[in-house]
Amino acid sequence: MSPSATSRQPLTEFLGGRTRAGDERSLLEVSDIVLRFEGVTAIDTVSFEVGPSELFAIIGPNGAxxxxxxxxxxxxxxPESGAITFAGESLIGRRPHAIAKLGIARTFQNIELFANLTVLDNLMLGRHQHIGYGPAAAMFYAGKARREESRHREVVERIIDFLDIENVRxxxxxxxPFGIQKRVELGRALAMAPRLLLLDEPVAGMNLEEREDMARFIxxxxEELExxxxxxxxxxxxxxxIxxxxLAMDFGRQIAIGAPESIQQDREVIRAYLGEQHESRGGES
Incomplete structure (x- = not known):
């Protein structure tokens, strides 16, 4: 069982979407992006936006x-064309580390952790972009370096508490276990103090209990960290x-966007994706 909201509350002092009063514009805006590989169109004029604290899902068959x-x-x-802006800043042409510094963190389908390091050390690596001193500063300003490291450690310890992984820290x-490793990867992404999380198949390969736990943490x-x-x-x-x-996609195209209820009833979505699963279950709803 995860910790109570009361015990988690202090984490918001270090992390969170930092939505400001009156700041209700879209956090992420994607406008008509096109991506091609040697003539094959991987993304065909896709547009969407994501608001502060919104949970926006992208679905579609493999290769969509x-x-x-x-x-x-x-x-x-x-992208070959189109625009992507995050908090008013264009992302086009920025390298991954620069985008991460803007406040975007990502997890991957395949776990990308340092297997021989501890949970604590893996999460500390997520704080690297917030470290404000180098080796020379650590040598000549040891006190300041220790204070900063202590603060980073506190952030990580609170994330460990938040994700209920204290006993394996x-x-x-x-x-x-695989499900706990996925939770650690999520924790490392949180350690970057993002405003936007990109979660790529976070429950793939998990059993039912692990999926339910991950859904709750997401x-x-x-809701708590905004x-x-x-x-x-x-x-x-x-x-x-959740x-x-x-956003539903098929062959690189955007075929529907809206509330989950409307997506479930969309004929093209049912044909392109949901229908495949429906038919594979022998017509069960």
Whole structure:
């Protein structure tokens, strides 16, 4: 069981979407982006926006362009045309580390942790972009360096508490169950103090209990920390339960966008994606 909201509250002193009063404009705006690879169109004129503290999901069959969108948002790919802005800043042409510094953190389908390091050390690595001193400063201003390191450690310890992984904080990641490793990866992304989280299939490979735990933590991040989330996920039950809005894609095209209820009833979505699962279950609803 995760800690109570009361015990988690201090984490908001260090993290959170930092939405300001009167600042209700879109946090992320994607306008008509196009991405091609050797003549193959991976993203075909896709547009959407994500508000502060919104949980926005992207769904579609394999090859629909979901991960390509994430790669454009995180600076791995550069769209051929279109615009992407985050908090008023253009992301086009920025490198991944520069985009991370703006306040965007990402998790991946495949876990990308340092297996031989402890949970604590992996999360501390998420604080690297907030470290304001180098080796020389640490040598000549040891007191300041220690105070800053202490503050980073406090942030990480509160994230560990938030994600209910205190009992494994000193364990090497390689020794942990898969579901806990995914939680550690989420914690490392939180350690970057993002305003926007990009979660790429966060429950892939998990059992039912692990999926339910992860869904709860994702909602807590949105509701308690007020961090916006863009979620790519194949688990339709999870998406429809927790997303505020959903973008459905097929062959790189945007085929529908709206509330989960409307997406579930959209004929083109049912044909392109939901229908595949429906038919594979023998017509069960």
């Amino acid at each position: 362009g979901k991960t390509s969108i994430f790669n454009c948002l995180s600076g791995v790919y550069r 000193k364990a090497p990641v390689s020794m942990l 909602l807590d991040i949105k 961090i916006a989330i863009v979620l790519v996920e194949h688990d339709m039950g999870l998406v429809m339960d 997303a505020d809005r959903v």
